[in-house]
Amino acid sequence: MRPDYPLKTDRLVLRPFEEHDLDDLHAYRSDPEVCRYLYTHCATLEDSADRLTKTLTMSELTEEGQWLVLAAYLPEAGRVIGDVVLKWISEKHRQGEIGYVFNPEFQGRGLAREAAEEMLRIGFEDMKLHRIEAQCDPRNEPSWGLMERLGMRREAHFRQNEVFKGEWGDLYIYAMLDEEYARAS
Amino acid sequence: MRPDYPIKTARLVLRPFEMSDLDDVFAYRRLEEVNRYLYSEPYTRAEAAENLAKWTAQDEIIEDGQSLALAVTLEGQVIGEADVKLLSADHRQGEVGYIFNPAFHGQGYASEAARTMLGLGFEELGLHRVQAECDVRNEPSWRVMERLGMRREAHFRHKEIFKGEWGDSFVYAMLAAEYRTLK
Numbered sequence A: 001m002r003p004d005y006p007l008k009t010d011r012l013v014l015r016p017f018e019e020h021d022l023d024d025l026h027a028y029r030s031d032p033e034v035c036r037y038l039y040t041h042c043a044t045l046e047d048s049a050d051r052l053t054k055t056l057t058m059s060e061l062t063e064e065g066q067w068l069v070l071a072a073y074l075p076e077a078g079r080v081i082g083d084v085v086l087k088w089i090s091e092k093h094r095q096g097e098i099g100y101v102f103n104p105e106f107q108g109r110g111l112a113r114e115a116a117e118e119m120l121r122i123g124f125e126d127m128k129l130h131r132i133e134a135q136c137d138p139r140n141e142p143s144w145g146l147m148e149r150l151g152m153r154r155e156a157h158f159r160q161n162e163v164f165k166g167e168w169g170d171l172y173i174y175a176m177l178d179e180e181y182a183r184a185s
Numbered sequence B: 001m002r003p004d005y006p007i008k009t010a011r012l013v014l015r016p017f018e019m020s021d022l023d024d025v026f027a028y029r030r031l032e033e034v035n036r037y038l039y040s041e042p043y044t045r046a047e048a049a050e051n052l053a054k055w056t057a058q059d060e061i062i063e064d065g066q067s068l069a070l071a072v073t074l075e076g077q078v079i080g081e082a083d084v085k086l087l088s089a090d091h092r093q094g095e096v097g098y099i100f101n102p103a104f105h106g107q108g109y110a111s112e113a114a115r116t117m118l119g120l121g122f123e124e125l126g127l128h129r130v131q132a133e134c135d136v137r138n139e140p141s142w143r144v145m146e147r148l149g150m151r152r153e154a155h156f157r158h159k160e161i162f163k164g165e166w167g168d169s170f171v172y173a174m175l176a177a178e179y180r181t182l183k
Ligand SMILES: CC(C)(COP(=O)(O)OP(=O)(O)OC[C@H]1O[C@@H](n2cnc3c(N)ncnc32)[C@H](O)[C@@H]1OP(=O)(O)O)[C@@H](O)C(=O)NCCC(=O)NCCS
Pocket: A033, A034, A035, A037, A038, A099, A100, A101, A102, A103, A106, A107, A108, A109, A110, A111, A112, A113, A114, A135, A136, A137, A140, A142, A143, A146, A149
């Protein structure tokens, strides 16, 4: 499955990453506030360049286990302001997972939500997934707040199920089924 | 981690499986009702022997992903099995499970054996958190988890196709600190 690029939402253009996105990507991936609840640490310029190289090819889903990684480009600002992902977890069980990371300068405007909604659409409509989940640290309220705005339900609160950045971390898992998606849209 | 065998509880003795347990194991592993909510299907006698051979070879846990399945015996007869699995040494996570012969259900034997496996997990493996999973329709199973003092942490809807239909599952868990308070 390869989406018909560029994908357009009300305010954004979603497309695969391109070589020249490095500065835009690094601007938020190097921000400690952005990385607080991500598994990755704050990116050095070299980390961002590595990430960019890897994501350049993540523009289609041909087998389970792969990630679709898209740049959220905001025409009004002329730059990439975040990234959204859709992971194909299982073909047999038709499962997927979404994720999002945005530049704080452009948070609080519903832009992450707009991009995430498009990933749900790709997952349910193009990939015919049955269930899509999203995970975050319970302290990351902006993240699960967004999951709730997307209409996802909290299915799990794992307590101290992993060591996260040197301390015991909890995990929320939210999910949505295709029938719930169909009802909502 | 290799426990000191045999492990004695109030009424039961837990020990590694032996090939001579075949009749006892086959007696319940062949039953439809026992397999209803397990990923496995009823065993033929040959399958029971094949699996038994694997379990007998496994009496310790060395690395992630390994589990210890012990024979639970009552007066010399194997009435079920209980296991503990090391999910992650780095994160000190594990999982317990249990399967009993229906002729011995309803007497607290599964809970008694499962409590022993929690003990192995927390005390011998030094785990920080131990979980258990089951199909939501498997009430006898999650009742055991609640009897042990585990908390329900997840209710997954349609996370997988189970035996031909969308299945729902519960994940229960207990932390080391909770285990110490309950003891
Ligand atoms: C998680 C993250 C993407 C959420 O971003 P966000 O901008 O808060 O999310 P949304 O796009 O849903 O925007 C919602 C906010 O915009 C406001 N908003 C303004 N205009 C809006 C519009 N047209 N539509 C919807 N919301 C709008 C909402 O009221 C809400 O504001 P609030 O946070 O003050 O309640 C962001 O916090 C982030 O990148 N964090 C760092 C990385 C990270 O942790 N990612 C998740 C890992 S699990």
